[in-house]
Amino acid sequence: MVALRVAVVSPVWYPVPPDGYGGTERIVSLLVEGLVAAGEDVTLFASGDSRTSARLEATVPAAPSARIGEVEPELLHALACLERAHEFDLVHDHSGPLAAALLARSGAPVLHTVHGPLTGANGELYRRLARCGGDLRLIALGPGQQRALPEAPWHGVCPNAVDVTLYPFHAGHDDYLAFLGRFGDDKGAHRAIEVARTLGLELRIGAKCREPEERAYFERHVRPHLGSGVEYLGELSHGEKVELLGRARALLFPIDWDEPFGLVMVEAMACGTPVIATRRGSVPEVLEHGRTGVLVEDHREMPRALEQADALDPFELRLVAVDRFSPERMVAAYLRLYASALAGDAGGRHAGLAVPGPARSVPPARLAETPFRRAGRG
Numbered sequence: 196m197v198a199l200r201v202a203v204v205s206p207v208w209y210p211v212p213p214d215g216y217g218g219t220e221r222i223v224s225l226l227v228e229g230l231v232a233a234g235e236d237v238t239l240f241a242s243g244d245s246r247t248s249a250r251l252e253a254t255v256p257a258a259p260s261a262r263i264g265e266v267e268p269e270l271l272h273a274l275a276c277l278e279r280a281h282e283f284d285l286v287h288d289h290s291g292p293l294a295a296a297l298l299a300r301s302g303a304p305v306l307h308t309v310h311g312p313l314t315g316a317n318g319e320l321y322r323r324l325a326r327c328g329g330d331l332r333l334i335a336l337g338p339g340q341q342r343a344l345p346e347a348p349w350h351g352v353c354p355n356a357v358d359v360t361l362y363p364f365h366a367g368h369d370d371y372l373a374f375l376g377r378f379g380d381d382k383g384a385h386r387a388i389e390v391a392r393t394l395g396l397e398l399r400i401g402a403k404c405r406e407p408e409e410r411a412y413f414e415r416h417v418r419p420h421l422g423s424g425v426e427y428l429g430e431l432s433h434g435e436k437v438e439l440l441g442r443a444r445a446l447l448f449p450i451d452w453d454e455p456f457g458l459v460m461v462e463a464m465a466c467g468t469p470v471i472a473t474r475r476g477s478v479p480e481v482l483e484h485g486r487t488g489v490l491v492e493d494h495r496e497m498p499r500a501l502e503q504a505d506a507l508d509p510f511e512l513r514l515v516a517v518d519r520f521s522p523e524r525m526v527a528a529y530l531r532l533y534a535s536a537l538a539g540d541a542g543g544r545h546a547g548l549a550v551p552g553p554a555r556s557v558p559p560a561r562l563a564e565t566p567f568r569r570a571g572r573g
């Protein structure tokens with residue numbers, strides 16, 4: 196079978212995979228490694244300090260995280276793929292609406308996974324992008340994104356994934372609560388502090404604090420409460436993150452926005468840690484109330500929900516993470532979306548492209564998968 200020539204475009208701001216914060220980049224890494232392992236011909240457009248089995252194309256030697264939000268690095272990154280789009284059978288963009296707008300006119304079929312929200316200014320960008328036409332098809336992380344912008348050119352849905360082999364399982368937990376993410380009103384570290392204080396429990400916070408808005412939020416809402424059971428651990432490495440999640444009594448997820456996916460919820464599940472979350476955005480799509488988490492309408496209900504979270508079976512949490520959010524399942528789903536995007540090319544290289552079957556369910560006795568295969572391309 197002829198290998199697909201796929202260009203995968205990651206955001207330029209963090210390496211692939213990221214050393215700390217960077218959910219999208221972590222997903223891109225799992226996808227690219229899975230595609231290479233499946234025999235596809237993959238070129239990854241990412242920062243030069245990325246680690247990948249695919250061919251790496253970089254416009255910067257290292258991720259320009261300190262310049263996040265500037266136009267120049269993002270534009271040059273997108274143009275690098277645009278200039279070479281004719282070399283690929285398909286372009287899969289994860290980097291945002293700017294690249295999607297440019298690549299839609301590249302002449303190659305373009306799939307764009309929407310990792311950001313579809314409300315506010317970002318939603319308006321996608322509305323205008325949808326009206327501009329071009330060969331662009333959007334992939335949602337869940338049905339909620341599609342409902343938020345029904346007029347968009349949706350091509351399908353593919354939830355994110357975690358490699359559960361990198362998340363040690365803990366059947367028992369310590370008596371503290373965890374908050375993990377970034378600092379901002381929408382994520383709600385200040386609400387987690389309020390919940391922990393109400394319960395009289397320790398709260399350990401791991402969060403990104405790099406951008407001016409994040410630092411201002413930290414100074415206003417977090418620093419005044421440090422000590423007396425509230426500890427800020429900084430931006431965590433993967434090892435530090437799984438240690439925080441794995442031993443926590445529960446992860447607090449008190450968001451106040453339409454979260455597109457919320458990967459940290461799946462990461463906690465993979466560790467066997469229950470999640471208490473506000474019912475916003477993708478939360479009801481990721482968590483099943485009373486089985487893999489406890490959903491509340493308002494963060495003030497979280498203290499009363501802790502007892503219900505304590506009763507959740509950590510083995511069940513792990514099994515659901517393995518079954519629903521494995522990298523193999525995600526890669527197979529994306530390959531099906533690639534095949535359907537190329538189906539109109541009846542006389543082309545991939546007229547007979549095979550569509551992978553559905554991922555197999557995990558037997559109930561399994562708590563961990565075999566390690567995710569990594570291809571060794573130089």
